[in-house]
Amino acid sequence: MTARRKPTMEDVAQAAGVSYATVERVLNGRGGVSRAKEASVLEAARALKIDRALHEVSVRWLRIAIVTQDPATASPYYAALQQGFELAQKSFETYRVLCSVTFFEDLEAHSLARVIERAAQKADAMIVVAYEHPLVVDAVSRVAKKMPVVTVASDLPDSGRLAYVGLDNRCAGRMAGELMGRFVGREGGPIIVIAGLRTYLGHEERDGAFRSVLRRRFPACEVVATVESREDARSTERLTRDAFAKYPGLRGIYNISVGDEGVARALKALKREHETVLIGHELTPVSRALLIEGVMDAVLDQSPFVEAVRAVEVILGHYNRGTPSGLPLQTPISIYMQENLPAQF
Template sequence: MNSRRKTSMGDVAKAAGVSYATVERVLNGRGGVAREKESRVLEWARKLKIDRSLDEVSARWLRIAILMQKPTSPYYGSLKQGFELAQKSFEAYRVMCQLTFFDNLEPQTIAATLNRTSQKADGVIIVAHEHPVVVDAVSKVVLKIPVVTLASDLPGTGRLAYVGIDNRSAGRIAGELMGRFLGADGGQVLVIAGLRNFLGHEERDGAFRSVLRRRFPACEVVATVESRENAESTERLTRDAFRKYSGLRGIYNISVGDEGIAHALRALGRVQSTILIGHELTEISRSLLIEGVMDAVLDQSPFVEAVRSVEVILRHYNRGAPSGLPLQTPLSIYLQENLPPTA
């Protein structure tokens, strides 16, 4: 190609392996082009630096199906707000973020919801636990459209990307904090997971246990119990644990329900004698840190996760400019003394 002349639509057509008419339809926003060809045309138009603003190309609308739990807990509420922000931020790239909430966490329900919503979608973002039925459903969908896993990964499915924190690192940090807070005397420790089938929860639990076992042998993890992502159940689980384990001095809450644990600690007079470490800086966890009921909170910025996951789908279709945000979102550690100001 003669570098002294401008790139033409014919050059893009040849490089992308499509007709001139296809390139013309894509770059002039006339529609009627399959998403795979459209993506290829935009990719080569960028590579060849055709003389036009590709971000303003009026391509067809992309429909992204976002599947997650109902936003009844602060984390999922923040995720919902993050996706609403992403919808507004990326509107110029003609993307529609369509939120669908699971009726329950049964694998068959998740799979059926995924199968139904993916029929009319160009991409899927999903927060789901690892179960053979779910893995099988995702593995079939990825053969047609890209899937991004969020917060908890589903490896082996062929998903496009995982967006979220390093959950093993989070568990190791929680383990070190627990060990240091409990000190040389150690004590019994309870882990409260949402669902251990969430790979992220399993990774946090395993890494937490590993650090205590290796570096703080005076600390004994006596059990991992499941709240099933039900915030109300954590109070009952906490009360049951104190009845069963007389030496209980620490609780690591991997999932939702810090307020339920706090209710139990207050009622049992165990606030001052129990170390409580949890996840996500919310209005509830902030107030519990200030009160001294919680000792540390690990936060993973769900707003950033939501926006980044939508961007991954857009980049798959060669739309928009990369923000430079990492797929692995940063983890922040908050104690009573370093809480950020409220908005």
């Protein structure tokens, strides 16, 4: 019997539909090969189990443009997300990845669309946290025709994106509704929702699912308004005061986005911090302290740190770089209350 012949570069070239020279350049990391051909060669080489450390093979730096809000002016979620991208940069250094973060100049759709288009000019892939608006979706769609795009935290399902990484926002809204209904009790009463921007699909989904659970299971609880902070943490104190001026019997507040501290200041000033149920998102030093004080009743937490790393991993998988971790694209939700806070934050 003859020993089975080891696969060669010629075999890889035939399987990938490229020339021998192209295979040689890819497997020896010499560059000068398009992304599409590189991916085909690496996929064929792995399928044939060619005797080579393919996990270390990279032709050139993979440039990932990341478009998100500036953590200095937005929710602490974005600070954790940025830290996650910094970790991904270091963790995937072997695969020659460059993560370049671009922050929104403002929240206007025209401006955001320009930022997306500009960030894509010198990129091989994009990760974006953006709200749903025709101009924004159109900009992302144009980018997605040229390179893989991954949406994080809030999806843009009609943009042609490669994948969405984040929590199930409808599930988060349903959980918040369940908690609110149980905390407020049988007597019910008026409740408001404070969204960041309802054009963020994630915020709209949370709001809609929250309302649905209350209508179906806790009909005595009435959502009397959804107001927008426009992702400005400073505005939530004013919004809360305005809500009590209009609805003096307000029983609950579901804060979908930023500004828990502003809501808390208003509740304390109005002497309503222990009569009003407050549910928010993201376990931060501020929300942790408010839970301990008893001002907040529950916090729904996700893991932006993990989301950032997972989003980069999805891009690497698209280009056949690295070994898939098998982690889900959907982020699990944790519920924190006063009695189950981690010992340290």
